[in-house]
Amino acid sequence: xxxxxxxxxxxxxxxxxxxxxxxxxxxxxxxxxxxxxxxxxxxxxxxxxxxxxxxxxxxxxxxxxxxxxxxxxxxxxxxxxxxxxxxxxxxxxxxxxxxxxxxxxxxxxxxxxxxxxxxxxxxxxxxxxxxxxxxxxxxxxxxxxxxxxxxxxxxxxxxxxxxxxxxxxxxxxxxxxxxxxxxxxxxxxxxxxxxxxxxxxxxxxxxxxxxxxxxxxxxxxxxxxxxxxxxxxxxxxxxxxxxxxxxxxxxxxxxxxxxxxxxxxxxxxxxxxxxxxxxxxxxxxxxxxxxxxxxxxxxxxxxxxxxxxxxxxxxxxxxxxxxxxxxxxxxxxxxxxxxxxxxxxxx
Numbered sequence: 103x104x105x106x107x108x109x110x111x112x113x114x115x116x117x118x119x120x121x122x123x124x125x126x127x128x129x130x131x132x133x134x135x136x137x138x139x140x141x142x143x144x145x146x147x148x149x150x151x152x153x154x155x156x157x158x159x160x161x162x163x164x165x166x167x168x169x170x171x172x173x174x175x176x177x178x179x180x181x182x183x184x185x186x187x188x189x190x191x192x193x194x195x196x197x198x199x200x201x202x203x204x205x206x207x208x209x210x211x212x213x214x215x216x217x218x219x220x221x222x223x224x225x226x227x228x229x230x231x232x233x234x235x236x237x238x239x240x241x242x243x244x245x246x247x248x249x250x251x252x253x254x255x256x257x258x259x260x261x262x263x264x265x266x267x268x269x270x271x272x273x274x275x276x277x278x279x280x281x282x283x284x285x286x287x288x289x290x291x292x293x294x295x296x297x298x299x300x301x302x303x304x305x306x307x308x309x310x311x312x313x314x315x316x317x318x319x320x321x322x323x324x325x326x327x328x329x330x331x332x333x334x335x336x337x338x339x340x341x342x343x344x345x346x347x348x349x350x351x352x353x354x355x356x357x358x359x360x361x362x363x364x365x366x367x368x369x370x371x372x373x374x375x376x377x378x379x380x381x382x383x384x385x386x387x388x389x390x391x392x393x394x395x396x397x398x399x400x401x402x403x404x405x406x407x408x409x410x411x412x413x414x415x416x417x418x419x420x421x422x423x424x425x426x427x428x429x430x431x432x433x434x435x436x437x438x439x440x441x442x443x444x445x446x447x448x449x
Contacts, residue, residue: 147178151185159186180206181213188220196220211236219251227255247272257293262286266302280310287319296323314344321353330360348377348384355387364395382408382415389421398428416445 146165153162166183169176184199200217203210218233234252253268269275269289270282287302303319310316317340324333337354344350351374358367368391374384389405392398402425408418423438 147176147182151182154182154186154189159190162186163190175206177206178203181210181216184213184216184220188216193220193223197224215248219246222251222255227258231255231259253289257289257295262290262298262302265289280306280313280316283309284313284316284319287316291319291323291326296326299323312343314347315340317343318347318350318353321357325353325357325360328360330357333357334361346377348374348381351377352381352384352387355384355391359387359391359394362394364391367391368395380411382412382418385411386415386418386421389418389425393421393425393428398425401425402429414445416442416449419445 146169150162150165153159163183163186166179166186169179170183180199180203184196184203187193187196187199197217197220200213200220203213204217207213214233214236218230221227221230221233231252234248234255249268249272253265253272256262256265256268266282266286267277269285270277270279273281273285275281275285283302283306287299287306290296290299290302300320300323303316303323306313307316317336321333321336321340324330324336334354334357337350337357340347340350341354351370355367355371355374358364358370368388371384371388371391374381375388378384385404385408389401389408392401392404402422405418405422405425408415409422412418419438419442423435423442426432426435426438
């Protein structure tokens, strides 16, 4: 064999060796299938979170459920699935997903806080409390103030002092301050706990006798228990502390109407109108007071003003019907009675 033929033969031999080695090289350089899938999930999950944030939740859930079929389930899938269900209002499904996420990673703070919120929405405040307490750094995905939700859980489980501390944290008050007691009292009143609300409001006044809105709340509590005399006493004290708050005169006028003292009711409500010209409450109460004081013409003036401000208030139309009837305006009275009936049925 001549030299040229020998070189050609050697070249072909070398090329055949390279071709033969390609499968082995490819096998050594390709990542394992599990690692490839893991890397793929790490890239997809942030994209799915953006999908949820943009409102494309159903599509995200479909892809997340597909990812859950992998073994092991990629990290973050259950948490994100829980978030998607939470935003859909499917709280039972969200709770199951967050529970699964916490089984995989007990230190998943976001899953813990979101499960706490979910349990609160499911009406399970006692189970929500430890999860909400453990969450240190809250994310924007909750869209609520965690201190407020935790405080509500404490209220619903009758842990009133803990609720006070949580409300104080939310508002930046010292936990044992007069303001902390007053905000807790207001929330207790909303939760239909008048006895405890009264105790907390009175405690607030022992800490600060001139605290604004404390006597007002005690006045509202007195009105709620049908004690206008006690309400007047508290609201007059509030007026001395807080003389430019229109809501005080509104409540005071209501108390005087209930006590049958229409002259003082009208004086208080006129002040409320001046301080809160866009509020319908004082106008309606003025109409009620003037009707009771046998002045239907004056009542109509205030009630028609209230109707222009809020045409869907049933009480306004009911009082107008009475006032028109006393003035002999039977057609107007009938019209208002019909409107009252429609509003009553719609509610």
